[in-house]
Amino acid sequence: MARTTMTMLLAAALLLAGCGATDKTAPSSDVAADTGGSRKGDFGPPQGEPVHAVLTSPPLVPPATNRKAPAKVIVELEVIEVDKQIAEGVNYTFWTFGGTVPGSFIRVRQGDTVEFHLKNHPGSKMPHNIDLHGVTGPGGGAASSFTAPGHQSTFTFKALNQGLYVYHCATAPVGMHVANGMYGLILIEPPEGLSPVDQEFYVMQGDFYTVGKYREKGHQAFDMQKAIDENATYVLFNGAESALTGPSALKAKTGQHIRMFVGNGGPNLVSSFHLIGEIFDKVQYEGGTRYQENVQTTLIPAGGAVTVEFHTEVPGNYVLVDHSIFRAFNKGALAILEVSGEPRPEIYSGKQGDEVYLSDKLSNPEAVATAAVASASGTLTREQQVKAGEVLFKGTCSACHQENGAGIENVFPPLAKSDYLLANRKRAIGVALNGLTGPVTVNGVSYNSVMPPMSQLNDDEIANILTFTLNSWGNNGGVVTSAEVKAERANTKRTEGAAH
Amino acid sequence: MRLAGNITLLFALLPGITAFAGGTGSVPIPGARFESVLPEAPGTKIANVAPFRLDVSLVSNADFARFVRAHPEWRRGSVKPLLADAGYLQHWANANEPGESSARKPVTQVSWFAASAYCEARGSRLPRWHEWELAAAASDAVPDARADPAWRQRILAWYSTSARGVLPDAGMSQANYYGVRDLHGVAWEWVLDAGSMMVSDDSREQGDPDLQRFCGSGALSLEQKENYALMMRIAMLSSMKASYTSGSMGFRCATDIEERR
Numbered sequence: 001m002a003r004t005t006m007t008m009l010l011a012a013a014l015l016l017a018g019c020g021a022t023d024k025t026a027p028s029s030d031v032a033a034d035t036g037g038s039r040k041g042d043f044g045p046p047q048g049e050p051v052h053a054v055l056t057s058p059p060l061v062p063p064a065t066n067r068k069a070p071a072k073v074i075v076e077l078e079v080i081e082v083d084k085q086i087a088e089g090v091n092y093t094f095w096t097f098g099g100t101v102p103g104s105f106i107r108v109r110q111g112d113t114v115e116f117h118l119k120n121h122p123g124s125k126m127p128h129n130i131d132l133h134g135v136t137g138p139g140g141g142a143a144s145s146f147t148a149p150g151h152q153s154t155f156t157f158k159a160l161n162q163g164l165y166v167y168h169c170a171t172a173p174v175g176m177h178v179a180n181g182m183y184g185l186i187l188i189e190p191p192e193g194l195s196p197v198d199q200e201f202y203v204m205q206g207d208f209y210t211v212g213k214y215r216e217k218g219h220q221a222f223d224m225q226k227a228i229d230e231n232a233t234y235v236l237f238n239g240a241e242s243a244l245t246g247p248s249a250l251k252a253k254t255g256q257h258i259r260m261f262v263g264n265g266g267p268n269l270v271s272s273f274h275l276i277g278e279i280f281d282k283v284q285y286e287g288g289t290r291y292q293e294n295v296q297t298t299l300i301p302a303g304g305a306v307t308v309e310f311h312t313e314v315p316g317n318y319v320l321v322d323h324s325i326f327r328a329f330n331k332g333a334l335a336i337l338e339v340s341g342e343p344r345p346e347i348y349s350g351k352q353g354d355e356v357y358l359s360d361k362l363s364n365p366e367a368v369a370t371a372a373v374a375s376a377s378g379t380l381t382r383e384q385q386v387k388a389g390e391v392l393f394k395g396t397c398s399a400c401h402q403e404n405g406a407g408i409e410n411v412f413p414p415l416a417k418s419d420y421l422l423a424n425r426k427r428a429i430g431v432a433l434n435g436l437t438g439p440v441t442v443n444g445v446s447y448n449s450v451m452p453p454m455s456q457l458n459d460d461e462i463a464n465i466l467t468f469t470l471n472s473w474g475n476n477g478g479v480v481t482s483a484e485v486k487a488e489r490a491n492t493k494r495t496e497g498a499a500h
Numbered sequence: 501m502r503l504a505g506n507i508t509l510l511f512a513l514l515p516g517i518t519a520f521a522g523g524t525g526s527v528p529i530p531g532a533r534f535e536s537v538l539p540e541a542p543g544t545k546i547a548n549v550a551p552f553r554l555d556v557s558l559v560s561n562a563d564f565a566r567f568v569r570a571h572p573e574w575r576r577g578s579v580k581p582l583l584a585d586a587g588y589l590q591h592w593a594n595a596n597e598p599g600e601s602s603a604r605k606p607v608t609q610v611s612w613f614a615a616s617a618y619c620e621a622r623g624s625r626l627p628r629w630h631e632w633e634l635a636a637a638a639s640d641a642v643p644d645a646r647a648d649p650a651w652r653q654r655i656l657a658w659y660s661t662s663a664r665g666v667l668p669d670a671g672m673s674q675a676n677y678y679g680v681r682d683l684h685g686v687a688w689e690w691v692l693d694a695g696s697m698m699v700s701d702d703s704r705e706q707g708d709p710d711l712q713r714f715c716g717s718g719a720l721s722l723e724q725k726e727n728y729a730l731m732m733r734i735a736m737l738s739s740m741k742a743s744y745t746s747g748s749m750g751f752r753c754a755t756d757i758e759e760r761r
Contacts, residue, residue, distance in 0.1 A: 081662045093662045122587060125663035125688075125748050126732065127739030148739035149663070149746045150587050172735045173728045176659075211653070221660035224728055225649065 035190070035289055038136055041160030043111035043191065046072035050115070055104035058238045059250055061200040061261060062107040064193055070111035077104060078119040079128045079147070079169075079182075086208060086234060087241040087332065089217040094181040094239065095126065095169070101239025102204035102265060103167070103184030110162040110191050115154065116141065122150035127171055129153075133303070134165035134186045142170040162190040164287030164305040166263050175267045179209055179227050181239055183265030185305055190289075197309065198256035203335060204263040205271045205300065205322060206239065207232035214331060230268040235327035237320060237335040244320070244335030252312050254341025259309045266302025272323040273300050275308075275337070277316065282309040297323050314348040315341040367391050368461075375460050375482055382467060382479050389468025392461050396454065405473040411449065413442040416473030425466075429480060429488045432462050459485040526553040527679040528757060529635050534644070536630055537730045547630040554627055554635050555752035557671030558606035558682045558689070559618065561598035564589075567618045569596055574614055584611040587745040604669040606687050606750040612742035615690045619753035626692040627754035629737075633730065636684065638677035646727060655729045658685040663748040684729070687750040694737045 050072040054062040065071075080099045086092040097103025108114055120128050127148050131140035135157045144155035169182035185202065209227040210220035214234065226233065237244050244250055252258055264271045274297040283295040287305040292298075300306050320335035321328035328334050343350070371388035374380040394403060397415075401407050405416035415421055420442040421428050435453040439446060454462065459482040466480035529552055536547035568574050568589075575596065576589040587609050593599030598607075610618075612626075619625050627635070639645035646652070673681045683689075740749065 081664075083662055083664070093660055122747060123662070123664050125659070125661075127736055146739055148736075148741075148744050149748070150585075151744065171739075172731050176728065176732075211657075219661070221657045223653075224656055225653070 035162065038160035041110050041162070042158060043070045046070050046113045050074050052076075053106055053108065053114075055098060055106060056202070057098065057100045057104060058102055058202045058204065059244060061105055061187075061202045065107060065109045065112075065189055066193065067109050067112075068191075070109070070113065072113045072115060073108050074115045074117070075106055075108075076117045076119065077106075077130070078121060079124060080121045081124050081126065083219070085240055085242075086210075086220070086236070087215050090210075090212075090215060091219040092208070092210065093219075093222075095124075095128065095177060096181055097130070097167070097169075097184050101181035101183075101206065102202070102263060103182070105184065105202045105261070106167075106186040107189065108159050108186070109189045109193075110159055112159050112188075113156060114159055115156045116145065117152055117154050118145040118147050119152040120147040120149050124149040126177075128169050128177065128182065129171050130167055131170040132157075132165060132167040132186055134159060134161065134163065134167070134188050136160050139170065140167075146171065159188045162188050163289065164188075164261055164263075164284070164307050166265065166303050166305055168265060168303065175227055176222060176224065178265060178267040179207070180222060181206065181265070183263070185261055185263045187261060194259070197259040199252055199258050201250055201258070201260045203237050203244065203250075203260055203320065204239075204265055205235065205237055205269075205273070205333065206265040207267065207269045208234040208236060210234070227267065232269060232327070232331060235269060235322055235331040235333040237333060241332040241334075246336075249317075249336035249338045252337060252339050254312050254315050254339055254344070256312045256339075257309065258312060258337075259307065261305065261307055262300060263305040264300040264302050268302060269322075269324075269327070270302055271300040271333075273298050273306065273308075274321050274323040275310070276319040276321060277314075278310050278312075278318050278337075280308040280310050283307070312339045312341070314344050315339050365391075368464075371464055372460055382471070385464045385467040385479065386471050387468075388461075389464035389466070390472075392457070392465050393468050396457065397465065400451070405469070407442075409445060410447065413440065413445075413447045415469050415475075417443070417475060419443055421469065422476060425470075425478065425480065426484075426488065428466055428469075429462065429485055430492070432457075432466060433485070433489055434492055455489070459483075459489065526555045526753075526755070528553050529631070529678050529680075532634055532643075534634055534637070536633055537727055538629060538633075538734060547633075549628075549630050549634050551757040552627070552631055553755045553757060554631065554678070554680055555754070556675070556679060556681055558687060558750045558752050559615075560604055560670040561592070561607045562603040564607040564610065564618060565592075565596065565598055565603075567621060571617070571621060574617060579614070581743075583613040583743055585743050585745055587747075588614065589745075591747065602667075605667045606670045606682065608667070608687060608747050608750045609745045610690075610749070610751065611745050612690050612694055612740070615751040616692070618751075622753060624753040624755040626690055626751060628693050629691045631754055632683075632689065632691050635676070635678060635680050636730075638680075640674055640676055643677050652727065652729065655684045659729060659732055667748075682752075687748050688733065688736050688746065690749065690751040691737065692754075694740065695742055 047069045048071055053073050053075045056062045077097050079097060081093060081095050082099060083091050083093050094101050118130050127146060129142045129146040131142040133140060135141045137157055141155055141157060145153045147153045165186050165188065167184050167186055169177035171177050183204065183206065185204065209223045210233045211223045212220045242248060262273055280295040280298065282291045282293055283298050284291045284307040285298055287307060298306055316339055318337040318339060320337065322333035367387040368391055371380060371384045374384050400412040401415050405414060407414035413420065420440060431451065433453060433455050436451045439448040462485045463480045463482045469475065470478040531551040532549050533546050535545050539545050572578060576592060577595050579588055588611060589609050591602065591609055616626055637644045637646050639651050668686060671681050673685060675681050676683065740746065
């Protein structure tokens with residue numbers, strides 16, 4: 001079986017050999033022409049001595065290949081089942097490629113011939129294999145790499161497509177192998193390599209399903225039913241709640257160009273990947289060739305990856321989250337990027353002031369309270385009413401009638417020097433209490449809209465608002481009393497259940 | 501070590517007795533027609549299992565040591581590489597002795613060939629997959645607990661732990677409906693027909709007639725897909741060639757009931 005697949009793979013590679021190899025300079029964006037995909041990914045047989053791939057554990061990324069010609073690259077990846085902390089005081093048996101979740105990062109160049117050795121540690125309980133999304137061939141290598149504990153398998157493929165690809169275990173039950181952490185990334189560099197940056201990081205999201213609740217202490221077993229229900233207990237970056245926080249946070253300096261290779265192993269959830277406080281200057285979504293600029297949040301499918309680039313300007317902590325935000329704050333999908341350097345107040349000031357802010361009618365509760373006390377004791381003055389009314393007006397009325405009472409012509413009638421308002425005080429009380437629907441003419445302009453009833457305000461409040469209105473913006477003065485409002489309210493029939 | 505030495509002496513003095521009776525005996529399992537996760541052929545779901553006897557517990561290191569002493573061709577270092585890989589009995593203290601601490605634990609690091617030879621020498625054989633599956637479908641209370649989600653989850657717990665822990669002693673787990681122990685939660689087990697029940701190397705393939713012919717049934721032709729524990733058993737067995745050994749793969753023996761009569 002394995003041999004058959006490999007033979008077919010080699011045959012396919014041979015068939016493809018010889019075409020392409022000329023057009024290596026296709027730019028990665030901004031040009032309509034495509035890069036040719038696998039049709040132009042074969043640069044001929046490997047040249048020079050075989051190269052042993054440098055594998056790195058997350059969050060590290062291997063150095064660029066810096067090769068100008070296709071090589072034979074030997075990758076040796078070991079599958080190890082390990083007990084590790086998934087959260088503080090919570091242990092989980094992870095199945096890993098290389099001892100970490102996600103697995104070791106593999107970096108090759110388009111056109112390379114990769115001789116892949118998958119070793120299954122003798123201490124493993126399970127057989128395992130690997131499906132690399134960057135492989136052209138049946139199963140992505142899965143059938144050719146099916147390996148019992150204490151054995152190793154070898155298969156070879158030519159990396160025909162450039163891009164950032166997920167690899168994962170595909171042994172039955174596939175979902176369980178993936179849910180236990182069996183995924184990682186392989187980067188197949190374009191022939192010209194990637195543009196130089198100051199730092200590269202490797203981050204991968206995954207969802208985990210345990211029998212116990214989130215942060216329930218002790219060793220936690222995998223819960224198949226929760227996994228089938230897609231009811232994740234944990235959603236994590238790099239396989240543990242503390243993988244990229246505290247002392248393990250990612251570290252950078254201001255003025256650096258950062259590239260992150262971000263994968264999503266799943267098994268189930270799609271990530272709304274976001275970096276709080278930064279904007280991605282470039283996003284190669286799906287790990288593909290083209291990029292989008294100035295991106296806030298980018299989707300990463302389960303079994304997909306993305307390359308993001310950004311430039312650090314302001315020092316501080318930046319937080320990687322899955323912006324499906326309960327996952328971040330209740331299931332662990334948080335990672336920290338610590339950026340050190342000199343403050344840049346011209347870009348971001350930091351906190352410049354901290355004052356009491358009260359919105360709506362409570363912005364000056366004192367005036368309202370003073371008026372209420374005075375009203376109760378019968379000593380309320382017009383000035384007190386105006387002050388309280390101003391506060392209430394700003395909260396309740398100014399959104400339509402505007403703070404200067406001028407309204408918006410043809411939409412919201414003016415209150416300043418309003419013939420309609422000033423002509424009939426009793427009518428004004430009624431409008432405030434019960435709203436107004438239908439055509440009216442104010443200062444010669446027609447209005448036909450809806451003002452909702454404000455009967456949720458009490459008698460004092462409506463009296464104060466109206467008194468403020470009558471004494472502002474050049475209006476001719478006058479006082480509306482609480483008793484007048486009360487009388488008008490009593491005269492108004494309201495439907496059952498309406499606000500009173 | 502002294503204890504193990506005494507046992508050796510004892511059996512050396514009694515050469516006429518089958519030197520490895522298998523400590524805890526066997527129990528009869530009534531035959532049955534039942535729905536297997538691995539049908540015998542496409543389109544059939546029912547497996548026919550004739551009555552058989554099955555060992556109550558896994559074969560222990562001490563049991564296997566008696567066999568090795570009687571059959572030195574199965575000693576570590578003497579065994580033909582075709583019949584057992586380099587891991588064969590590597591955990592033993594020496595070629596003849598498992599060492600005191602592991603004497604009562606289930607023997608692992610044994611190839612299918614070695615397990616078969618052990619059973620044959622005892623006048624029995626490895627259980628067939630369908631026999632094992634039938635016996636392993638029982639909880640302590642009922643003969644077929646496979647539809648019970650709580651029972652399935654209990655079984656799955658073993659698969660959620662690594663193989664690095666120390667194996668429990670053989671025969672220490674709770675007996676099931678038939679009186680058989682250790683079917684779940686202790687070790688993988690060789691079956692007689694392991695070689696013919698190959699699951700596809702890539703478990704997601706399906707419907708490929710070549711696979712049906714050459715690899716038996718692919719994982720996606722498995723019935724009762726929610727029965728993940730069995731799926732993992734089959735995946736493990738299909739990853740193992742007959743000469744392979746693993747630190748968590750043990751075995752027990754079975755006999756046809758007719759033969760006993």
